[in-house]
Amino acid sequence: MSRVPLSRRALRAVYRRLHRAQGPQQWWPGETPFEVMVGAILTQNTAWVNVERAIANLKARERLDPAGIVAARHDHLAGWIRPSGYFNVKAQRLKAFCGWYLERGGHERLKRWPTTRLRAALLDVPGVGRETADDILLYAFHRPVFVIDAYTRRLFARLGMATGGEDYDALRAGVEDALGPDAPLFNEYHALIVNHGKDICKVAPRCAGCCLRERCPTGRSR
């Protein structure tokens, strides 16, 4: 397995700056691990505020549980999650995931699976790709998996630590190798990156993350 070479010192320095600037994120505060998993699927290429509406609808219908989702009619489920966009494909993805989840005995069983096996199994669920699988592993199962998303790529590219075009798993393995397995750190790191991306570079959206530099390439220094 190839991995992108990354500096532990540089990665920790970026983390410290993000943390100093933004403080603890208390991220992905789903009431249950299952809610975190549903959120991970619904937030695919979608603003989180819309995911919150969809989850609120599921709660109002008392359908925020795997059996309730599997049993729901497709058009009903699609209607409840409508605000999160792509509601037809996401309804199908939620059903596939919940069926998989129930067949394997739910969280109490799955939490005993080793991370490598759990990740491979998640990736076999249609609609669960690498980032979604890693969101679930990190935020629902507290496994030391570093999530790579578009913001992470932009940030590391802007900082000259990567090109942005690296293979997903090579970049993930590079970060994990440099930092060592540390689920609480990875949890907070990813949250800080995403919050930085949406909080700061609104004036220059394509430049998410650039302002970690003393002198921002776009001219917006912080």
Added chain:
DNA sequence: ACCCAGGGTCATA
């Protein structure tokens, strides 16, 4: 009227 958002799948070359 644009652009973007905490992606993934499928067809095509």
Added chain:
DNA sequence: TATGACCATGGG
């Protein structure tokens, strides 16, 4: 392996 089309709502 690597693009492009498609999925669709809501906020800036």
